[in-house]
Amino acid sequence: MIPDRPRRPTLSDVARLAGVSLGSASRVMSEPEAVRQRTREAVEAAAEQLGYVPNGNARALAMRRSMMVGVVLPTITNPVFASFVHVLQRRLGAEGYHLLVQAHEYDHQAEVALVERLIRRGIDGLVLVGTDHDPAVTALLARSGLPHLFSWSSDEAPAQDCVGFSNRQAMREMVQYLLDLGHRRFAILSGALAHNERARARVEGAREALAAAGIVIAPDDIVIQPFSIEGGRQGLRVIAARGERPTALVCTTDLMAAGALAEAHALGIAVPDALSITGFDDIDIASAISPPLTTIHAPIREMGERVGERMLVRLKGGAPDPSLTIPTHLVRRQSAGVVAKK
Amino acid sequence: MIPDRPRRPTLSDVARLAGVSLGSASRVMSEPEAVRQRTREAVEAAAEQLGYVPNGNARALAMRRSMMVGVVLPTITNPVFASFVHVLQRRLGAEGYHLLVQAHEYDHQAEVALVERLIRRGIDGLVLVGTDHDPAVTALLARSGLPHLFSWSSDEAPAQDCVGFSNRQAMREMVQYLLDLGHRRFAILSGALAHNERARARVEGAREALAAAGIVIAPDDIVIQPFSIEGGRQGLRVIAARGERPTALVCTTDLMAAGALAEAHALGIAVPDALSITGFDDIDIASAISPPLTTIHAPIREMGERVGERMLVRLKGGAPDPSLTIPTHLVRRQSAGVVAKK
DNA sequence: TTGTATGCGTTATCAA
């Protein structure tokens, strides 16, 4: 009986055609130097002739390693996370790993399900953004014994396995800069703070710097909108509708700042003359909008490299390293300026 | 002897603890309705107690389906591709599929290696961007019998399995609009055209619309730079250095247009008064830069949905559908205006 | 250096 669907050739088929054992054929694939040239060539010829393609799933089962690393992001549509994936992919891809990317769209609960799905699917390691996760995530990770790394945030980081930067310190620097420019009336625009220690740290950093200057920020001056360009627009509208406007609008992401900037243009609010606007992340587009965005450079590239390297170490059975804090820096552009004289 | 590493519990362990056979335990996982309630509960309790997590790789091997779909992109750092991934992930994720995303960074040859790696790793289906691929890609796909879909381009599309839009027609519309605004001197700014039928179709569309108006574009007026913001900046510099400047700069992506716009600002070239600049894609940021970008809306969301749906059909053994062309539309914003009177 | 045999953790087939 002829099989209806032409089954893809397996290593057994290759071995048979080459006239060697399955074991030898397998060795040719994984450790070619451990096999005589003659047999190697026979196997390679047979593989070529049959169009043999190794079955990664069988391989993963036998080796108990899938060569896949999971990455759970807030969203892939913010370029700052896309860049992170880009770097990670290059670094881990170079060592033969594939990336399984998932995004929870800032849904705290959704993240639990994504992590579980990734573990079930059979990843070898997991990269998480941030350190504030549902206890269920931690439990899953602990139970599975899966190597995992946290990223982005060193503000509330565990002692190990986190590579990030100080969102709080960065934001302090930003606000201090604005204070030095003479600003005294501030508003802060952020996405939701719940389950997001990065946003919290950024807002806290701003608050601290202001407090040190004797400025107390009112609850109303912290506007919460979605982490997006549209959220930025909305936020600016809210603030513009106020009686006494701030002279500086501190946004917790470049995306929100870009939206706020666009809306300021639309409303005829001059930036930075009537209102200074600042961002956070330093995504590519930040320098291309106008006025170019004064922002914090988040060290995404370096963070991605470090996370990738550490993940590779952990995947090879290496021990956890202490958490690492990468410096950020303020990028002065034109969206923030000296406060206008009365 | 005690095993040194605490092996993760398997379905056998669960079955043993529950006092049922492996087969029954397996059934509880996959088709719970085909098992008596009593045994089901026993198995579920045992699984819970042991913290059982199914092994996806074993599952993939046994079922001969990995529940993973590959996506090969030019780059993840262009928001237009990130959005595509976002939509695809939602659609396929809803049906339990994982996405294996790879980017070739516009390296034609690199794509071959990526596709091969994905096939080896064991994907169930593959989504490709564009239709112009190395013959080796086609060969791999044909040999593996893997369901695969093309996207983005209906200009040189195969009769089946492609979901895209007409880059050429869209660009014709754009240039016609500029002609209607009175422009007669054009420059075109694009990334490399080799192995990229989308870029080619966009340039061709522009050329055709110009030709129809009796305008012949000189080779020098087509500037090639990387597909990026920086590429856009460079491109504008090249054009600005020319003796006789164009009044309209047609860019083949929003990213390049944003870069060109930024550089125009930097050089003191008024947009649109001294130079109209147009983009293509309509990424989120296009409406937030200033002046807001006149561009072509590429139907990424709908394309992603269609691709996802079709992929699901193909994954279930369904037959290929004829290729689909989704309409685009011109988005008139402020970066393009009437040509200045002499 | 090569072959043999077993295991990886499931699903699926077939009797019972």
Add this chain to the structure above:
DNA sequence: TTGATAACGCATACAA
């Protein structure tokens, strides 16, 4: 409805 048992395709320890 359940249980035994054979795939699934490969890696690997061990023997030859």
